[in-house]
Amino acid sequence: MNNDYDINLVEKYFEQELTETETMEFNIRMETDHAFKALVDQEKVIIKGIHLDGLHRDLLYLQSLEKTLKQKPPGEDRYSKKIGYYAAAAVVTILSVIGIWTYTSSNSSEELFLTYYDKPYPNIFETTTRGSAPVPSSLRTDAFKAYDRKDFNEAARLFTELQKTEKDPGMLMLLGNSNLMIGQIEEAKLNFTTLLNDFDDLDLPAKWYLSLCYLKSGDVENARKMLKELGETEVSYATKAKELLKEVD
Amino acid sequence: MRCYGLPLYAFIIKRNIMTQDEIITKIKNGGQAELGVVYETYREEFLHWIMKEYKCSTDDSQDIYQLTILVFYDNIKNGKLEHLVSSVKTYLFGVGKNLVMEWRRKSGRSTPLDQERWLNDYAMEESDNAPTEQMVHAARNALSKLGEPCRQLIEMFYYGKKSMEEITEELHYKNAETAKNQKCKCMKRLRKLYEEEKTRTLIETPYEQ
Numbered sequence: 001m002n003n004d005y006d007i008n009l010v011e012k013y014f015e016q017e018l019t020e021t022e023t024m025e026f027n028i029r030m031e032t033d034h035a036f037k038a039l040v041d042q043e044k045v046i047i048k049g050i051h052l053d054g055l056h057r058d059l060l061y062l063q064s065l066e067k068t069l070k071q072k073p074p075g076e077d078r079y080s081k082k083i084g085y086y087a088a089a090a091v092v093t094i095l096s097v098i099g100i101w102t103y104t105s106s107n108s109s110e111e112l113f114l115t116y117y118d119k120p121y122p123n124i125f126e127t128t129t130r131g132s133a134p135v136p137s138s139l140r141t142d143a144f145k146a147y148d149r150k151d152f153n154e155a156a157r158l159f160t161e162l163q164k165t166e167k168d169p170g171m172l173m174l175l176g177n178s179n180l181m182i183g184q185i186e187e188a189k190l191n192f193t194t195l196l197n198d199f200d201d202l203d204l205p206a207k208w209y210l211s212l213c214y215l216k217s218g219d220v221e222n223a224r225k226m227l228k229e230l231g232e233t234e235v236s237y238a239t240k241a242k243e244l245l246k247e248v249d
Numbered sequence: 250m251r252c253y254g255l256p257l258y259a260f261i262i263k264r265n266i267m268t269q270d271e272i273i274t275k276i277k278n279g280g281q282a283e284l285g286v287v288y289e290t291y292r293e294e295f296l297h298w299i300m301k302e303y304k305c306s307t308d309d310s311q312d313i314y315q316l317t318i319l320v321f322y323d324n325i326k327n328g329k330l331e332h333l334v335s336s337v338k339t340y341l342f343g344v345g346k347n348l349v350m351e352w353r354r355k356s357g358r359s360t361p362l363d364q365e366r367w368l369n370d371y372a373m374e375e376s377d378n379a380p381t382e383q384m385v386h387a388a389r390n391a392l393s394k395l396g397e398p399c400r401q402l403i404e405m406f407y408y409g410k411k412s413m414e415e416i417t418e419e420l421h422y423k424n425a426e427t428a429k430n431q432k433c434k435c436m437k438r439l440r441k442l443y444e445e446e447k448t449r450t451l452i453e454t455p456y457e458q
Contacts, residue, residue, distance in 0.1 A: 048380060052368070059316075066311055148420075
């Protein structure tokens with residue numbers, strides 16, 4: 001059985017955090033202590049497994065991305081009116097850093113979407129903040145955690161699965177946002193419409209995001225209708241809606 | 250010039266608004282979203298080039314491009330690629346060319362590219378004291394049994410090369426110390442699971458050892 005000191009030494013070696021003295025000790029023990037060397041070799045295998053697993057996961061992601069790109073009509077890759085499903089996430093960071101928006105001045109629905117969809121709806125429904133104690137895993141907690149860590153592909157998958165057994169407005173809101181983030185606009189529209197039709201909660205944000213879905217898919221007419229409704233309210237979305245409506249018009 | 254379709258980030262890369270080093274930093278600090286942006290940015294040009302230059306089929310070209318992007322991404326994450334003397338595009342074309350040559354040399358022109366196999370070989374080649382494929386397979390099995398949030402944390406740290414501060418923020422831990430303690434606990438569990446997997450593998454395939 002390896003002791004904590006050895007484990008710590010090995011972990012520090014792989015994290016490149018060994019001090020000079022520790023490096024000397026490490027090298028000597030690698031030459032003389034077979035059990036210690038076996039521990040190092042085992043750690044190497046495990047890290048290799050983690051690396052390979054990560055590569056496979058990213059390969060799957062690229063394969064699924066390729067499928068969505070293939071669905072676009074020819075010639076749309078570069079100048080299509082649809083954005084990739086990570087656009088919104090990238091825009092948040094880039095806009096704040098570079099202020100690039102002044103670079104483009106078009107009022108196309110696509111660009112309006114990019115301007116106004118600054119971030120997905122926050123998860124205010126289920127906290128996933130962790131202390132030191134492990135959090136028990138369940139489909140529900142995994143879905144919220146995936147959303148919190150911005151893994152929207154995974155969140156959409158898990159929330160869709162959850163919807164089969166339990167319907168709740170918060171989950172629908174996050175599912176709609178996940179779908180919007182990954183470019184599944186029709187699904188997102190359906191989520192927000194269901195939220196509006198079946199529940200009394202979250203009507204205003206649902207209308208706001210639904211109007212953005214319409215904008216993203218180029219359906220300016222429906223976006224205008226939805227924004228007008230929102231603009232007539234006296235709550236937080238009204239100002240944004242009026243502003244956007246002006247631009248759509 | 251207006252940006253009509255590509256995500257804005259891709260547009261910025263294309264128009265050289267970001268320097269090559271800034272692109273690398275962005276990818277290094279990012280995740281799958283950034284990977285996807287780079288993928289889409291150079292996809293059309295790369296596929297067109299590789300199909301024309303090496304007479305690859307559409308499917309093979311896409312497979313090669315996906316592996317090329319992964320190599321690029323992996324090299325950035327591992328700190329092997331910190332500065333580019335040329336452009337990202339030139340770098341990707343270089344990786345792609347080597348990949349095609351290597352694949353054709355090993356498998357011949359008529360054999361389709363096996364991405365899974367290629368990725369395994371790529372990952373295994375990096376070690377001096379190479380562990381067997383079976384051992385790494387056992388490690389992957391152990392990882393799959395680890396559960397969340399451990400798997401995510403471990404992968405962010407060892408594969409994504411995220412700092413404890415970044416992990417704390419992304420996975421909502423109280424602070425970096427808590428995240429580090431959690432990582433140690435997760436690794437302890439993973440080592441135990443690996444031991445079990447290894448034993449199971451030994452029992453199931455005794456003659457291959």
